[in-house]
Amino acid sequence: MKPVRSLARAMLSGIFVVSGFRNFQNPGRLAPTAKPVTDRVTPLLERANPRIPTDTETLIRATAAVQVGAGLLLATGKLTRPAALVLAGTLVPVTIAGHPFWKNDDPAARNNNQTHFLKNLGLFGGLLLAAADTEGKPGLRWRAGHRIGHSRRSVRRAVRTARREARIAVRSASTARRIPG
Incomplete structure (x- = not known):
């Protein structure tokens, strides 16, 4: 069963490593979409630690870096359960910000966002399974x-x-x- 687990983890983590790397390099393209979510998170972050940078692009870069790191940990089989939980945690705001199908008036855009929302929901489920997997131990x-x-x-x-x-x-x-x- 070990080869199946290893392959599944690598496949599951691939999207996070690739998109995280792209988003880290170019956070500006996501800033307008992410701004509504980051504006809601900013007060919480400032209360937790006023020295944390809270501009949208920095938060996108931080999320991207976490996704790359946790994705690599999951893919390599190191700290897989915590890595899967961290990826699941980053997926929630990314999905809410990136695919709010409920806000679309255009049926084509609504369908597209709903498909991506459901895809991310499936990824979330896969990450929860990976987080619960004890590898038979x-x-x-x-x-x-x-x-x-x-x-x-x-x-x-x-x-x-x-x-x-x-x-x-x-x-x-x-x-x-x-x-x-």
Whole structure:
């Protein structure tokens, strides 16, 4: 199954690496489309840290750089689960800004944006699957639950053994008292 996972991750990450690289090189072409979303995010960023640059082109470049980095991590199989979550997180504002089909009056433009919106929704689903994939190894939640269950069974076994040994000791003591010496 490893070759399938590797190929699927490379295929899934390709769009993020390529478009992220293009968007990093030329953020100006996306600025008018992204501006409504960046204008809504800017106050949140300024509250979090006033020194963060909040102009639209810088935010586009930052998103693009994150997409290239996380896409490469996903493609190479390094930190795949966090990389997939980061890519999914960048996909939300990109999709809302880039493909608002609900705002289009022109049926052709609406159809085009709706198709791209649904494509990004599918990518989002693929990224969620990649983020949940443990590669056949048990996840932390399972391991913790398994360890707790193992500990409980060990304690129960120890209690049963202690009871049995106590009963044997009581029988031995009562037998020893009955035997005249």
